[in-house]
Amino acid sequence: MIKTIESINGVVRMIDQTRLPTEKVFVDCTTIEEVGQAIQTMIIRGAPAIGVAAAMGVSLGADVITATNFDDFYRAMEQQCEQLGKSRPTAVNLAWAIKRMKQVAKDSRHLPIPELKSRLKEESLTILTEDIKINQAMGQHGQTLVENDNVILTHCNAGALATAGFGTALGVIRASVNAGKNIRVLANETRPFLQGARLTAWELKEDNIPVKLITDSMCGFFMRKKEVDLVVVGADRIAGNGDVANKIGTYMVAVLAKENNIPFYVAAPVSTLDLSLSSGDQIPIEERSAEEVVVINNKRMAPEGIEVAHPAFDITPNNLITAIITEEGIARPPFTDSLKAMAQKK
């Protein structure tokens, strides 16, 4: 499996997810600005992967700060972080990683600046390795919800490519396979960015996990035919009450799952929880470019001048969610209590 992101001799290398699966091209970022750009243009995407990239970006930024005392250093770092924090609004892991890096700087204020920079770099690498372990733990909890011969529907890509490795929703699938269960996956193509067709199908094929690709509009058809046993998706931000922001279309999948009495699970690390929000309605929804909807492979598919909407995420209300799988265990309703308990275990 190709690495989603890694740090090589001061260079942050990412696989360009806008060009998979037809082209395997890597993008090297040497500045925090380049990392912000890579996040904004979705060269790297997926809430946990964005968190790792952000931490590595903060370290790249810190490396070029010329200040010789902590206060000046920290002021410069804060400015850089503010800019980076604007690259994408919905996934809270971006803010979470930046906050963690800033805290590390503050906790290490006594160190000489060069050592402080090393400490930040070390922390960014820790976030990467932690992320893989978190996903493996999440997978272990999640696979207890999966039975042999289950068909699992997923939306978007919450896989190795959305994380430092192993994946969240696809981590649950991988852990189920590793536990000896026979699993088949139904993957929504996930318009407009086609993360399902391009990334999930590719990842699962690489791991020899049987996958069938469908358009988003087909998932209800297969649910109604009783050909889906459960749904697992990732999350970009989870409010204190369990409302989940995730890729546009997730709400559609959840409503169809409820109509067909199919369990709907969300797999996400505790870093995706935003307990400062009491409801999903407070989560900012990114509106992306209309071009991403109407231009496919350099060809415009709709008439010129047509108005287009492009909310990149939606909110799935907590009443549609069976359980939220985290690295600390499985949270069930009422989520206001169970999610708080997960966060406190950290």
Next chain:
Amino acid sequence: MIKTIESINGVVRMIDQTRLPTEKVFVDCTTIEEVGQAIQTMIIRGAPAIGVAAAMGVSLGADVITATNFDDFYRAMEQQCEQLGKSRPTAVNLAWAIKRMKQVAKDSRHLPIPELKSRLKEESLTILTEDIKINQAMGQHGQTLVENDNVILTHCNAGALATAGFGTALGVIRASVNAGKNIRVLANETRPFLQGARLTAWELKEDNIPVKLITDSMCGFFMRKKEVDLVVVGADRIAGNGDVANKIGTYMVAVLAKENNIPFYVAAPVSTLDLSLSSGDQIPIEERSAEEVVVINNKRMAPEGIEVAHPAFDITPNNLITAIITEEGIARPPFTDSLKAMAQKK
């Protein structure tokens, strides 16, 4: 407005709907086989338009039958029709048009063969002009369900391009606009064939009816935000109990409408009713090529060797349908009774 289909000096001319809106190219069919091919490859599509094309195709076929007595003529006609009837399985209007043309032949068995051929041609033109009148009547009934300032969501293209003109679902929208109502349309792009992005957006723009294009996965988002007042879609076949076969994704829209207490209307001519079927589960669902899902604008979007499903239609069960709008009036539940009444008015 460009004509969907017309007969010019013995040639059946259709606008090539696979190439709209970027290219306006016409296809001329001079044989029944070419018409069947045009239906199969979706140069012409939409249940009522398929019916009109089929009738014109039958007339083209009849023209070249060399038999000199009725029995031989009818046997040859039946063979041609059997082949044409296989071009697409789901829309019942194909079988309906063929049956009607065969009945006309039988009713005119006393005529000399050349006159019989003229009679068949005349009938095919009658079906075309009738279809437009039917859609206008449907629009009149349907527009009584629409209020000023409504936002109407539609899926696929049930417009002028899906009929001989005016449209079924879009006919209801056009009639509402003609009645002086201020209407805005939200159009699902309708993967994989993108009839919404390519055809509905184009048609409505040509008529200056405000339209916003979204991916199929976004419609739930806008319903939950209370930005949709009602849904109107077309149909390819309606069973006696009111179960509706329509473009894949229609079921998804209906479930989301129910969850959000939004009326869900189907607009279709009586010729789309198949009262011989007691339930939608008996309607054959066409499985089309996987290529139509994974290849977009000549570029493959998913890894080679991935399994792909492509059911082109789905069944929306009657309990999700608020009413069915026909040219004979508005049918409400229980549909077993109300649809029978509509058919008997004919």
